[in-house]
Amino acid sequence: MEDLLRSSLDYRNLSIEETLKALDASLNGLSEEEARKRIEKYGYNEVREEKRKPIAEFFSRYWGPMPWLLELAIVLSIFLNHIIEAIIIFVLLTINVTIGFMHTRHAQKALEYLKKRLAVKVKVLRDGRWVLKDAREVVPGDIILVGLGDLMPADAKILSGELSVDQSSLTGESLPVNLKPLDIVYAGSVVIRGEAKCIVINTGANTYFGRTVELVKIAKPKSHQEELVLNVTKYMLYLSAGALAAAVIFAFFAGMDFLTIVTLAVILLLGAVPVALPAVLMIVQATGAMELAREGVLVTRLSAVEDAASVDVLCLDKTGTITQNKLAVVCVIPISGFKEEEVVLAAALASSEEGKDPIDLAVINYAKLHKSILEDYEKSYKIISFTPFDPSIKRAEAIVESDGARFKVVKGAPQIIMGLCKAEGAVKAEAGKLLEEMSMRGYRVLAVARSSSNDLDDLMLIGFLALADPVRPDSKTLIEKIRKLGIRPLMITGDNVVIAKEVAKQVALGDKILPVSEFKRMRIDKAVEVLDDVDGLAEVYPEDKYYVVKGLQMRGHMVGMTGDGVNDAPALKQAELGIAVNDAVDVAKAAASVVLTEPGLKQIVTTIRISRIIYQRMLTWVINKITKTIQSIGLLVIGLFLLRQLILGLFDMTLLVFANDFATMSIATDNATYTSYPNKWDIKKITLASLAIGALMIIGGLISVWMGVSYFHLHGRELQVFTMLTLVFSSQFRILIVRERRHFWSSRPGKALTLSIMGVIITFIVLGTHGIIIPALSLHEIFFTFGFSGIWMLALVDPIKYLIFAKVKV
Template structure:
């Protein structure tokens, strides 16, 4: 190959022959060894992301709001002469940094795993046969086949065939571009019509538009959840700063030294501001994404989990979701002088085996089973099935005679027959009869010899696509989850009603034309009253989703084709079903790797479980902040000193982290209703529970001061231990929306809580790194925290959560 890589614009000026010569390739494609050599030379078809140096990433975690506070605590401890305490705080900071670094690496691995699983595929001619390869393995000189719904994997020159492509993502132009042999098709273009063989001219960083080989994009606008998390963090910060200003002013009145006030401020901010809230929720989502992947669901972005938990309507594409998408020809009806074999022949000639289209393969296999000879026919041109016109067609030649063959939706094919007459009228009657049986019917037609305009109806092929054995059960399960299913199908009303009856979807099925006949206001009023729509074009799906959303619904949508992409992108939960086109996958928020509605149901259930884990983390954090701020403030006003040391505060943070991180894998129940973030209810419920927890903390402090008569350093130990014990029992009760005994916590959470209780009990008794108190006092703090939290707070929490519908 030429030593200098040419640009796509250079290749545009060259002929196909000149292009092959420069690329040292041919229409026969490359061998695997040639492709391997070219990968070594040109690299993979991707833009390599800059890898973060792990050492730089690790030490960068010492930079941030919480590390700053801990580092300031180290500095102040040194200034006060508490060198051992400063060293311990630094060690604990390093341990926290290590934990955060480990979780961050795990989250990145999850995203890399999802990217790899979602990477687009390409049809490549290697070793004399068509094979499917990851797009990253494409090299200059490869022969690729692109068709309807494909995302073009690299810059390529069209060798044969014609395409209509959407380049709006690259150029901003919304109109499709028609391309012919010798034209260049750019990577990331979407094939809207046609099919073409192309020779790859540039890959990876050398493509005209740069990075295009990846499907998953991580960068995106803030989601509703992210905005809510930032709002909670902001208000907690305002609350903490207001309390800090009040207490600092009081400290000045007490003539406390500037170092003491600064010490108090640092300790206060360490406990009052939930700086780690967004990061922890990302970890919870990453763990959830892996859980979903094991169940056959790949998320294209982490926050799509939140969206899936909130949907209350799901629009289900009939084919492949409700039905098995395993077609078989069950009946053939020829017209006029034609025979069954003629119908099969014409249908097969209007099909293409290489497309791997389910209908085309079914038709071709059926024709072969009848012994129909396809080899005596030469195809001059072929137009693949187009969802907009619902047909495919070809010009074929046999014995020097050319004619057109057409296959598609009966209504569309009949409309092409200029001489409709009695045959077409008879066809409409038969079509109704087949529809009543639930059959999907294809019409086939052909033109006269050397006359492409005079189309004559040849016959019908009745195809059976039975519903999945579990469809009825899954539809009922979807309804139990508080979600309304709406079936969408391109089939006629009779077939739609029969499938809806078999799947127990409902009986309010109407042609989409009835909805489209209404004005926009009436459409929005009635759209959700129906159980399904028949004779739906792909572009109608977007309008249905939009109408449902205008009524305040969170909508799920299944799809697989290029024309489904707008609806999948618009829906809160866009679901690209198994074997979807690249464009559908790129537009969806979730991609299914397994077939059937049970995968969708599992995705909803798991998403709701993940939502519950995130909700638990938020409630736990807010109640902790309320308790901490109240206790520290009242402690200063009452005792006129700081009731927690730097070391005690650091240990408290460390103890909290172990339990709360374990929430990512906690055993939780999914709800039977859609989950939606309600900031007002979450905040008010957390404030009330946090206030009661604060009362418990103040009572414990009063007992330590007035009953045990503890000296100041020991009182700080007693207070710190009480808060640690409270934090463990608080996690235990807020993880369950009902009473604490309603569900068993996860293994990791249980171990974390028990280990923390044991470690801090021993720390308090033996005085390891903190001033010791008596075993009785430690056990009292443990018992008091347990009894107050489980015996008093839990019943109160149950009533509050019920009141605020959490």
């Protein structure tokens, strides 16, 4: 065998025979055994990703903005000779690094599984037979067949047929390239027209462009939520810096020592750093993707789990999404004097299953629903001759024998069939009226006629069949559910306005259907305005969908778009939520952010609901983070001003962070309810609400500290422990109230969250009563902090929180 790793360009001037010789191949394809040998020698048709060693990936998590802040806190703690605190902070950092590492590894395995689910298939000639193989199994010398919508799995030379391909992903040129036999078609090209038999010349990293273009991108860009949460964290650090500046100025004039100021800085730093952020984000995203996968929705872009929550307009392809994407007989209308069964039987006799004609199959399938007709068809009639539908004469016909007599049956275009029939004026008038009624409903109509047994050419019109792409049984219900989620459904169809209106009527979508030609004739400002007033667009070409999505986005909408074809890809990529339906071509799946595995609307509704649940979990985390930072910093600084001492020790803050982070991690899997409206991040509203709630918590904390000083006569370390317990217990109750937008009792927290809260409370009661690692307090002092925190948070803060959330519409 010659070296198969020559450049793809070297094959340009070779004839077919020379190419076959160079590749040691034949027009009959390779054998499976030979293909296996070539895989062993040259590898799979894929670019090997440079995978980091697990240990290197693990330790890399100690490097970054948030680890740096914690590592700074460790260094400062050692400087202050607080070795235990430094160890605790390091353990906390390591726990979060470990959790993040484990979930990343788990997510990588899940993405590998998704890649296999979404793997591009290609027709390959093996052992003289055409078989469907994963693109990664293609080897040099394979004979493959490619057509409309296919992604080229490797560099190949065309043997027969012609192609028009889109190489924009490779060259940046948007114009299609026309290719003929002996031309080279490169890996990553998209077939937009034609069909061709090709021989693979190079695979994987040996393709002309240096590497195979990734066939299905499982992308993970930074999500919108992650950016927002990081911004919130940045603001919290600013708040800490401001509080520290005020405290330093006060400490300077109050004559406090330098070590006290450094200790305060470390405490404020620990209070503001979102230690659990990476782990929480990873768990939230992974949980959402796994929940969707269980429902049969494959996520190709993790941020789509969040983006779907904000969608307020959903563009739905009529065909295949709202309808079943197959022709079916929807009604039979006999002419006076004939029965419905006679019309169906005659139409079935003038049809054949062998030719796979969609109209013939629709007629025969309808006949099969009527057992008596099917029995007559099979037992009593013999087809003498059959002429399939001919576009030039617009009819199909058959000569049939029954009980020794022969007659002719004909079905086809109404005007043609009626022209062949001898009909009285009354029959013609009746037929004309029926035709008009069915045309008004957008049906495709077939006329059916049969002859007498005496004269095969003496045709009588016996009735009509109305055919259509029937609406899915659940479409109407699911569209209503989409509306109840606060999303406006917008039907997109290539059919005419009449058909579009009929389908819209059946699913209660609305009757404002606009032909896309009118939309395109309008000025851009008027056109985008019209999109807010219509229920659907008709006569739409796939390339029009991109401009529809852009127009809706110009009006400030977050758009979801379904699609299945090559030309749908730009619209799917432009939309916030690109949805490739179950039978979409590879290009559409690659452009979409989620891929459905079942037809219809059910999985779309599921996707939106789950994404909103994910949003609510993240919203809880954000509110909890802001309020926690405000409460701890506010209480610490105001306590310093009033009592001229640190009312919270460095060790206490490390324990507080340790306790709170475990509870906040479990928010990622908490029970949450999806909203009946789109969820859009509004940091201003969230921050205002959190500031108000945080202020109430500061007041409660100050009252508790005042009781510790004036009633329990605590000071020094005992007061610091008392303050820490107040913050620990109030933090657990805070999670319970901020996780619910209504009153805290409106829903039960998740099992993990409940157990973590109970675990923290019990642990700190035991530590406080037995004096383990912290000074002991009396039972009534500990239970005062617990009871007061519970009453203050649940009885006072929660009702006010409910009013605040309702007012700012969080």
